[in-house]
Amino acid sequence: MHPSWPCVSKLAVRVQVGCACPSWPCVSKLAVRVQVGCACPSWPCVSKLVVRVQVGRACPSWPCVSKLVVRVQVGRACPRWPCVSELAGLRFEVVPSRFKEKLDKASFATPYGYAMETAKQKALEVASRMHQARGPLPFCPHENSFTVGGLILEKPVDKQDAYRMLSRLSGKEHSVFTGVAIVHCSSNDRQLHTRVSEFYEETTVKFSELSEELLWEYIHSGEPMDKAGGYGIQALGGMLVESVHGDFLNVVGFPLNRFCKQLVELYYPPRPEDLRQPVQHDSIPAVDTFEDLSDVEGGGSEPAQRETGSRDKKAEVGAAGQATAEAECHRTRATLPPFPTRLLELLDGFKLSKALLTACKLKVFDWLKDEAPQKAPDIASKVDASVCGMEKLLDVCAAMGLLEKTEQGYSNTETANLYLASDSEYSLHGFMLQNNDVIWNLFTYLEFAVREGRDQHHRLLGKKVEDLFQDAYYRSPETQLRFMQAMHGVAKLTARQVATAFDLSCFSSACDVGGCTGALARELAREYPRLQVTVFDLPDVVELAVHFQPAGPQAAQIHFAAGDFFRDPLPSAELYVLCRILHDWSDDKVHKLLSKVAESCKPGESPSSRSLFFLLRRSFPFKFYKEAGRSGSHLSSQRFGRLRQVDHLTSGVQDHPGQHGETPSLLKIQKLGWVR
Numbered sequence: 001m002h003p004s005w006p007c008v009s010k011l012a013v014r015v016q017v018g019c020a021c022p023s024w025p026c027v028s029k030l031a032v033r034v035q036v037g038c039a040c041p042s043w044p045c046v047s048k049l050v051v052r053v054q055v056g057r058a059c060p061s062w063p064c065v066s067k068l069v070v071r072v073q074v075g076r077a078c079p080r081w082p083c084v085s086e087l088a089g090l091r092f093e094v095v096p097s098r099f100k101e102k103l104d105k106a107s108f109a110t111p112y113g114y115a116m117e118t119a120k121q122k123a124l125e126v127a128s129r130m131h132q133a134r135g136p137l138p139f140c141p142h143e144n145s146f147t148v149g150g151l152i153l154e155k156p157v158d159k160q161d162a163y164r165m166l167s168r169l170s171g172k173e174h175s176v177f178t179g180v181a182i183v184h185c186s187s188n189d190r191q192l193h194t195r196v197s198e199f200y201e202e203t204t205v206k207f208s209e210l211s212e213e214l215l216w217e218y219i220h221s222g223e224p225m226d227k228a229g230g231y232g233i234q235a236l237g238g239m240l241v242e243s244v245h246g247d248f249l250n251v252v253g254f255p256l257n258r259f260c261k262q263l264v265e266l267y268y269p270p271r272p273e274d275l276r277q278p279v280q281h282d283s284i285p286a287v288d289t290f291e292d293l294s295d296v297e298g299g300g301s302e303p304a305q306r307e308t309g310s311r312d313k314k315a316e317v318g319a320a321g322q323a324t325a326e327a328e329c330h331r332t333r334a335t336l337p338p339f340p341t342r343l344l345e346l347l348d349g350f351k352l353s354k355a356l357l358t359a360c361k362l363k364v365f366d367w368l369k370d371e372a373p374q375k376a377p378d379i380a381s382k383v384d385a386s387v388c389g390m391e392k393l394l395d396v397c398a399a400m401g402l403l404e405k406t407e408q409g410y411s412n413t414e415t416a417n418l419y420l421a422s423d424s425e426y427s428l429h430g431f432m433l434q435n436n437d438v439i440w441n442l443f444t445y446l447e448f449a450v451r452e453g454r455d456q457h458h459r460l461l462g463k464k465v466e467d468l469f470q471d472a473y474y475r476s477p478e479t480q481l482r483f484m485q486a487m488h489g490v491a492k493l494t495a496r497q498v499a500t501a502f503d504l505s506c507f508s509s510a511c512d513v514g515g516c517t518g519a520l521a522r523e524l525a526r527e528y529p530r531l532q533v534t535v536f537d538l539p540d541v542v543e544l545a546v547h548f549q550p551a552g553p554q555a556a557q558i559h560f561a562a563g564d565f566f567r568d569p570l571p572s573a574e575l576y577v578l579c580r581i582l583h584d585w586s587d588d589k590v591h592k593l594l595s596k597v598a599e600s601c602k603p604g605e606s607p608s609s610r611s612l613f614f615l616l617r618r619s620f621p622f623k624f625y626k627e628a629g630r631s632g633s634h635l636s637s638q639r640f641g642r643l644r645q646v647d648h649l650t651s652g653v654q655d656h657p658g659q660h661g662e663t664p665s666l667l668k669i670q671k672l673g674w675v676r
Ligand SMILES: C[S@@+](CC[C@H](N)C(=O)[O-])C[C@H]1O[C@@H](n2cnc3c(N)ncnc32)[C@H](O)[C@@H]1O
Pocket: 469, 487, 488, 491, 513, 514, 515, 516, 517, 536, 537, 538, 541, 563, 564, 565, 566, 578, 579, 580, 581
């Protein structure tokens, strides 16, 4: 044995797997002969062990990858990193995918959803380009995401960014997800046929409390800069890690264990006779088979009950049963379709949303903000809820990464403190309530919206809605305040990106048309000290807006003007901003409003360069603003998350094809593949 620990990688090993492993899941029970040869010169790259594996014959018992009979020889250093899968002896070729990694992260409910979709798109791109040259081999790319408190951590852009990232991880747990897609190709009739099998692996990593000194030392090593999450666990970054829960290689970059299992499942399925062997499940009590519980009217599992059916029915059931049994007999794992993970996630997504919204509504995150951990009964008594119900809700919040659960009880994560507590600076609490109390209910009418092609406020409110604001959002002081809080929360988060997307320093006056609480006006004023900003909104809104405006040096630059933008003259300005305004109105109203803006636009010294208005349609992700900022002076609605599109169906949005060449909502959804 090598005397020094923990430098496992310094072992250069020759491994020979002799015979099949009889027991699962203990890989160590592979019959191996290990010889420690000489120290591996390169540290700390475990992947630099290179193995050559020959698959001999399939092991009869399932589901153990190690049950492949393999001969492994550690030969020479692996030239490529992070090809850990070479450890499994799989020979493969690296073909860079040309798929541009531009999927909108915000449109995925989960980080692993994003990772899996990216992996799949990469695989399909390579498969469509290479399958003829490479034959029917699998293409298997992967994609990692590091997340803490629901945020995806990218590669740091500079040392300060690395510092922010790593100090966020200090002393906490974060998750590393890898999405893997295996695309199997065939092309019988010169057409490419693909079968995609995808999965993700999650590993939880806990960092020690990192001292400033250690953090900076690590950052100055240069290692964080090209790494998602800002560290490399297989290298110096390993010293930051206190514990790892799950597959270590997943953090390195590739979930080898799960990948191999998946390959075995796809390419070495058990033989039918193995499938018929009785399965030993220690922990699962014997129950009636699922066949007994289904497909029979009445659902009874008692044979006697079935006997009461009519003769025809019995014949039918009998024939079907026989067909099923035959199909079962011939079914192997290879013939099973891939497990529809993403589909099931989409299906379940609404439950997660509702749990989040309910916790916000009950102010769970307020009770836990900046407090010592609390147990479910404490919170339940504060919000007048049942203990068992609250416990379940808190557990779901913990599973979603919004709460931390320890022996002492539940406490807020950083995300919850920042965005979900109602009194935090960047609170989205109002937005959550708007979604819970209005949008959620509207969405129950989605089917009607699709059939009728119109908004559904009339069903929700039980009356005709002519003006979305006066008749719906502002129908009472409470609903108006809730709406304004929702707008304020989102605007505060996005205003800085909007204000800095362009250089607006040449303007001296701006009008934020429908500027609501003035959140964007405030950022504009902060960014451009010589800019005077008028917030133009309905009188009731202007009256309440003062409650949202903190005193500060910008106050003198901001003015509120009350009026109706369809009826009253607009305040004159050099620059007009319409942020999340147009989507609320029909074509003719949009035309009317834009014509007014164009007429009111006060030319500056050089009209062509100085008069400008820009339009921001409903869009949440920062990315949108950044990209729009780069692409030119005119922000348009080209980029939306998919859910934003569906939003339009139920919440009263009319499209205006003339504006950006857009098609009506239903067609847009068809284009996105939601409706065929
Ligand atoms: C969807 S909100 C957008 C608010 C703000 N621009 C933002 O992005 O956060 C639409 C705004 O238009 C205002 N609004 C609606 N109808 C209006 C009208 N006829 N005249 C003036 N403002 C109006 C609403 O009061 C509300 O503040």
